[in-house]
Amino acid sequence: MKNIAKYIVIASLVSSAWACDDLFEPAIENIMDENKMDTDPRYVDQILGSAYILMPYPGVTGENNSDNRNDVATDDAVSNNIDNAYLTMATGGWTSRTGKSVDNWRDRNASIQFVNLVLKHVDNTVFANDEATNAMFRDRLKGEAYGLRALNMYFLLQNYAGLDASGELLGVQIWTEPYTAETDMNVPRSTFAQCMERLLEDVRNASELLPYEYSDAASANDVPEKYKAIGATLDGYNRVFGASTFLRMSGRIAQAVGSQAALLAASPAFSNGSGVTWETAANQAAAVLDHIGGPAGLAKNGHIWYSDSEVGNAPTETVSHAEVIWRSRHGENSDIEKECFPPSLYGKGRINPTQNLVDAFPMANGYPITESEGNYDSSNPYANRDPRLALYIVTNGSQLGINNSVINTGVDAGNNDGINKESGHSTRTGYYMRKLLRNDASPNPTSTVNKNHATTYIRYTEIFLNYAEAANEVWGPTGTGGHSYSAYDVIKAIRKRALGEGVEGGDRYLESIKGNKEKMRELIRNERRLELCFEGARFWDLRRWNSDLNTLNSTARGVSINGSSYNYIDVETRDYKDYMIYGPLPYDDVLKFSNIEQNKGW
Known part of the structure; x- marks a missing residue:
């Protein structure tokens, strides 16, 4: 059996790649009974902070930073x-006992435990004396929790979804309530489709509860009507949803996670049993891209967002590069x-x-x-x-x-x-x-x-490439499916940004293949390889493409x-087996729990 205390201890032992505990006052350090969340609003925030600390991204600082990158x-x-x-x-040497997968399983499930604790207690906690501000705090914290739960489910599916012995596509166990000492952990994995239903529902909940992005409202007229109706003031709204909350889960980030997950689910390795189509994946990406005007909003220097001039010497913590959807704090090192x-x-x-x-x-x-x-x-x-x-x-x-x-x-x-x-x-x-x-x-x-320096977790170019891949599969290179742009339009913008304006005769290669879905697929995949190199995409792309x-x-x-x-x-030669399209569940958990079935081949 696992218990709550074990997972709270985990947070105190894990080093924060983001140092996101800086967002929480006082710092996360005490181990207390979960019911203290009902009377101590700071403790709710600290428990949620533990979920942030466990986020699955490479760190921006520290020795062996490069060892976190699966491109190798x-x-x-x-x-x-x-x-x-x-x-x-x-x-x-990849087995169910080796590799990065074991740690990822522990951390993703621990993070879900933390957000479930928040969701259980947040509506019992008083965060502010006035009713409107209190309601906004509850909405924000619930929205963050839903978004983080979707994020963790996405990474669990990416790592551990796979076929059982009968050929059924399984996901992972779905936890929507926090564990207790009495919780029966020996439950079977849910299907991939059930996991995606839960994930996309969490994305929708987060998008409804959170602002699309955090910023200070300039006047009382900018406060959303639903909060005006309950008496929210400008100061109260900015206290909860203002720029000081900038680096936390937002509606935009939640929708981007939805795009990542939908692309995974629609891909060849998962489409037979995911319940998600290429059209759904394209629409999920478009939900993010429409906010910046589609390809017209592609950041001019997005392909060099990490460079000296683009990171800058004096960035603020409430502003990001136009390419960036979500990033870490900056660290000088x-x-x-x-x-x-x-x-x-x-x-x-x-x-x-x-x-x-x-x-x-x-x-x-x-x-x-x-x-x-x-x-x-x-x-x-x-x-x-x-x-x-x-x-x-x-x-x-x-x-x-x-x-x-x-x-x-x-x-x-x-x-x-x-x-x-x-x-x-x-x-x-x-x-x-x-x-x-x-x-x-x-x-x-x-x-x-x-x-x-800053680690960028999600950036717009990835979502553009998500859209291009899905749109090409469902509507062909130049079809739009009711949107204002096609896969061709997206790839044209990305390549124009990279190659510059001076290509004699324009991008003749792109023009020569824009009527060929298979050639466009090959080009989109190659553009993804180039644009996202060293960002941990290709290891998983090769697998979801089967x-x-x-x-x-x-x-x-x-x-x-x-x-x-x-x-x-x-x-260096590679030595993967055909079943390694899907990763293994950790050996110890499969051994410990008889109802958790290992993926086929492992």
Whole structure:
């Protein structure tokens, strides 16, 4: 049996990647009986804060930040850290006892326990002396709880949904009430469709209770009518829903989570039994995108949201980049640079992009490098390429760091930046990651330069790509399904942003395939690979697409450069089995609870 105290203790032991306990006063620290929530409004907020602390996103600070990124378990990257858990998974060591899945199961269920506690007690708690402000506090906290429960269900389904021995698509157990010492935990998993029904209902509840985004209302006229009707004042509304609440779950974030979940459910690996169609997935994404005018609202510099100029040196905690739907607090550090810069810049070079990923970037005119119209030059392979290649990946001869140092990744490098040097921090593929790093930060221990960083949890480009994928499947490349934009319109905007205005003759490759649903699907998936690289998308994308074993087991490749000679090499083989389209439930839980059935193959 599990009990409430156990899960409250978990929160006190987990380090906060977001440091979101800073949002709660006083800090989360005491272990008290749950009924204290009825008389102590701060305790309700602290319990909800425990759910935030357990959110499933990579941290922006701390050692081994790069080890949280599952890209190194795909054909997009490898790690030079031999102890990396995803490296172990990708090379044959993924079992129901290993990998990141065990911790994720515990944390997601613990987080749901916290939000269920809040939902149980929040309407008994007095948060303010006046009735209107009290009602608004209750609405906000309930809305946050519903949104966080949907978020946790999405990640549980992504990690653990799968086929049972009979071929039925199962989800996870659905908990809508908090556990007690008497709760029978030995209950079977619900179907995937039942889990999605619960998730989308939570998204709807959160969207109804929360403002679309938190900001201070300028006048009493801006207070929503439903709160005016019960006597809410401008000061009271801003106290509850104002800018000071900016980084917490909002209606916009809840709808974005709904888009992520609906895309997962409509995808080939889950569509037979999810109850969710491509049309539903497209509409879920459009619900978010319509607020910014569709493709016209695509952030101009959204593909470089993490750069020095876009993060800025003095961001506020109540304003985000136009690309960002949800992010962490900013933290001033150089931790991720320490993990991922090349050795000459005092980094460990942990994430090494593959030749596979490099080859996925098209030419500057939009054509794949395999098409003759692209004019790819194998003797000068990085020339005239899609600008995103240089933005996201350090290639041989690239400049990086405060002093724009030239990085030599070849075998003839005079330092440890070269491929397969003995330092343990050199590249294994001939490439280093540039994306997510700030060029103006430095982990040099004698003259460290720290800069503001933030982890972006959800951004608009992902939702645009969600829409493009779903819309293409249900309405074809140029169909709109009643919306004002198509999959083609979205991809045109994304590629125009990346390639610039100066592509001679326009994006001729896109124009050549816009009438072909299969070619458009291939392009959308490749754009997703490029735009979301190193953001943890591809590992799950390959699985929800029900990719075959040849794709899952694509050998990670690199390049050994010596002068003007390019020798393409195999770096790391993948060893996935066909049942690994779906992940395993933790071994200990399946062993402990006889009614929890493991996914087929595990």
